[in-house]
Amino acid sequence: MRAAVYDAPGLPLRIAEVPDPRPGPGQAVIRVSACGVCGSDLHATTAGADLARRGAVLGHEVTGEIVEIGPEPVGDWTVGDRVYAIPLGSCGRCPHCLLDRPEECPNQITFGALGPDEPDGAYAEYLTVSLSDLLPVPDGVGMEVAALCEPLATGLVCVRQASLDIGDRVLILGAGPIGLAATIWARFFGARRVAVSERVEHRRELAMRLGATDTIDASSGTDVAAQFAELTGAEPDAVIEAVGRPGMLNAAIAAVRPQGTVVTGGVCMEPDSFDHLLAYYKEPVIRTARVYTKAENQFILEMIAAGRIDPAPMISHRIGLDALPDAFEALRTPTDQCKVMVLP
Template identity: 45%
Template sequence: MRAAVFIATGQPLVVETVTDPVPDPDQVILDVAYAGICGSDLHMTENPNMTPGIILGHEFAGTIAEIGSNVSGSWRIGDRVTALPLNACCHCDACDADLPALCPDNLFTGTTLRIQGAYAQLVKARGSMLQRLPDGVGFEGGAMVEPLAVGHHIVSMARMPHNADVLILGGGPIGIAVALFARHAGARKVVVSERSPDRRSLARASGATHVIDPAAGDVGRAFAAIAGGCKPQVVFECVGLPGMLDEAIALVGVRGQIVVAGVILKQDSFLPIVALGKEVTIQYSQAYTERDFEAVIGAIAKGEVKPGPIHTSTVGLDELPAAFEALRGQPRECKVLIKPS
């Protein structure tokens, strides 16, 4: 099969012919119809310790091409599916609690040579992680279920009251997914703070009731002007830079909630007395569950959620290396999909 392969930090991906994957007994092989480029893929390739030869890609949809001998369920060759890109141990506390994404031994598809990803014509997935795509959910939408499930999970972690006024820090793909599902969950004001004018427009098209340019003035004052003088009841931190949690604590209202989704790989700090003085609840959100995938697929199928505006462009495998590099400094794009065939 053909695949886009990571060679070295600082170099573009290289499209090569590689060996077709072979399923373990509990796995299936999918013909990849579409795969998505995630910001975490970009960050991985900037790590000097990244292993050469990895095929990235954990957002995908396609058809079943081969089924392992131990895969249970009514799956058939040709079934239209997506899958949670999780490969957990199945016997730890997290797995016993049906939280495979929190398994300490979980390997995300497309992050290791052992579990290669979907920037390719074929990809392996656990049979237990398959999710059927019903009528009304095309392959493009199916490939966006994974990032949308991240947003759905983040919103569900907030236990958001109906008609809440919420603030989302960051209008990248995850922030926009949070805006979409915050509206779907019944938020009254959904305000996205984002520097990029293109992403502010995408946020508007995807569910935000209002947008703020944080470079144009004080975010707290801008939010209060929108929400009748009130502070946000929930702040979703979707940026992932040091200092953003401290800012979220300053912005949120009394007994407000902060859900942290931004990934920071270094030490960060905040002033605890500010959070203590408002009895702020801080909740972290990591990945998703099978229920999040099911909820997203159902919402798309029913037309309750329309992911179309998030999908900003599609590239083939040969175009992928250049498109991938362009995303490092391109805030205009939101979700770029790959069509490997």
């Protein structure tokens, strides 16, 4: 099959012929319909980070069609089923997997090659996945939109970790896919105000389309906390950090109300410091956000199918596999892109 192979930091992805994947016990092979390009793929392949496995295939925001089912199948799947694959790959055979709670699997290995031991991902024509990680794509939901389930799940975890109360005011730092997904869910779960700070005008507009009540131009020199207070009449009860650069955690602590909640949704790839004295006085709850459950993913697909959320505007570009190496490099200095969807 054809795939985009990652060789080393500083080199663009390379389209190559690689061996066709075969399903092991409890696994299926899917023909990839859509795979979103994720910021973590960019982070992991920068020279400084160098986290991705060399010679591997990245990509973990994927929908596809089952083309082959391996031995010892679990669940009620057949060839031709349209599926979304949860990338927190489970073994499919332990008691947790057999009870349909793959997020508790002790043998979990995320696919998408973001670590030295992780299996290949979906910037390719085909992908091997555990049957226990699959969810059906509901009728009427397009495969591209269903592939947004992964960033939507990460945004949902951010909002879950923020433990919102009725009528809370929320500040979201950054309107990339995770910040936008968190915007959708903060609105969905009843925040009174959802203000999104972002430098890029086009992304601020997108935030408004997806449910933000206010936006703040975060260009240099802006006092985001002061602007938030001016717009909403109070400090934010929760701040969701979705940029992942040094200094952002401190900015979130500086903006949140005393004893409010800070969620680190953006992953900062280098050690970062914050003002302990400021945190000491404010006593914020600081929480990370990583693992979503299968039930949460199921919920997201249902909400899309029911028309209660519409994440489709997050997709800014649709490309074939051949265009991926160039598009991937272009995303390192983003301009008007949001979610780039690869349609192999």
